Amino acid sequence: MNEDSEPLDPGDLPDIDPAGALDDLLLFGNPETRRRFLKQVAGTSAAITLGPALMRMGSAGAAEVPAPPANVASVGTAAVHLKINGKVHALEIDPRVTLLDALRERLNLTGSKKGCDHGQCGACTVLVNGRRINSCLSFAVTHEGDEITTIEGLANGEELHPVQAAFIEHDGFQCGYCTPGQICSAVALLKEGHAKTDSEIREWMSGNLCRCGAYPNIVAAIKEAQGKSGGPKGA
Numbered sequence: 001m002n003e004d005s006e007p008l009d010p011g012d013l014p015d016i017d018p019a020g021a022l023d024d025l026l027l028f029g030n031p032e033t034r035r036r037f038l039k040q041v042a043g044t045s046a047a048i049t050l051g052p053a054l055m056r057m058g059s060a061g062a063a064e065v066p067a068p069p070a071n072v073a074s075v076g077t078a079a080v081h082l083k084i085n086g087k088v089h090a091l092e093i094d095p096r097v098t099l100l101d102a103l104r105e106r107l108n109l110t111g112s113k114k115g116c117d118h119g120q121c122g123a124c125t126v127l128v129n130g131r132r133i134n135s136c137l138s139f140a141v142t143h144e145g146d147e148i149t150t151i152e153g154l155a156n157g158e159e160l161h162p163v164q165a166a167f168i169e170h171d172g173f174q175c176g177y178c179t180p181g182q183i184c185s186a187v188a189l190l191k192e193g194h195a196k197t198d199s200e201i202r203e204w205m206s207g208n209l210c211r212c213g214a215y216p217n218i219v220a221a222i223k224e225a226q227g228k229s230g231g232p233k234g235a
């Protein structure tokens with residue numbers, strides 16, 4: 001035993017109630033805390049039991065659902081006219097359908113690819129009124145009256161668009177999955193005037209990923225297309 005320690009006086013110890021006060025002391029600090037806890041549990045149980053009834057009351061008093069837009073039909077579809085590659089297509093579609101799905105699933109224009117479906121890879125890039133967008137992030141019904149150009153609409157008959165020709169010339173692809181999106185993006189890039197240097201091309205094409213790593217050839221193709229025509233006239 002340590003010489004400095006004093007013998008324990010039994011009178012200093014707390015009284016312990018064998019009927020459960022020790023539990024309260026250890027779990028809740030004191031009996032009052034335990035009683036509060038039990039009341040809260042009882043209250044929560046009652047709330048769980050009453051939940052469905054309360055929810056019914058809430059929905060009965062909720063505000064009315066707003067009326068759908070004018071072009072949304074009663075059965076949950078919407079009428080839209082999509083002008084794609086110069087041709088107008090009349091569609092009745094679920095308003096939640098993306099432009100990419102409308103192109104691929106409804107119009108059989110499968111050149112635009114679905115990579116991530118989350119706006120992260122650029123495989124779905126198309127041109128809308130000359131600007132590039134990720135078609136997987138855009139609802140088809142929002143494009144009434146827009147001029148939409150997909151990879152299928154870039155060539156002029158048998159004559160490839162200068163960017164398409166340059167991609168072939170410079171092997172700007174391997175598996176080709178990202179290529180339609182890369183080409184559409186490059187067409188817009190040249191119109192935007194963002195292809196003055198290699199690093200500028202890389203920066204402004206950074207939304208289009210290529211798993212095959214064909215980036216040096218893609219940059220070379222874009223430079224070639226720009227050099228040939230001083231910048232393609234667009235889609």
Ligand code: FES
Pocket residue numbers: 113114115116117118119120121122123124125134135136137
């Ligand atoms: S599929 Fe649209 S960005 Fe990847």
Ligand code: FES
Pocket residue numbers: 172173174175176177178179209210211212213214
């Ligand atoms: S060529 Fe294969 S992903 Fe780009």
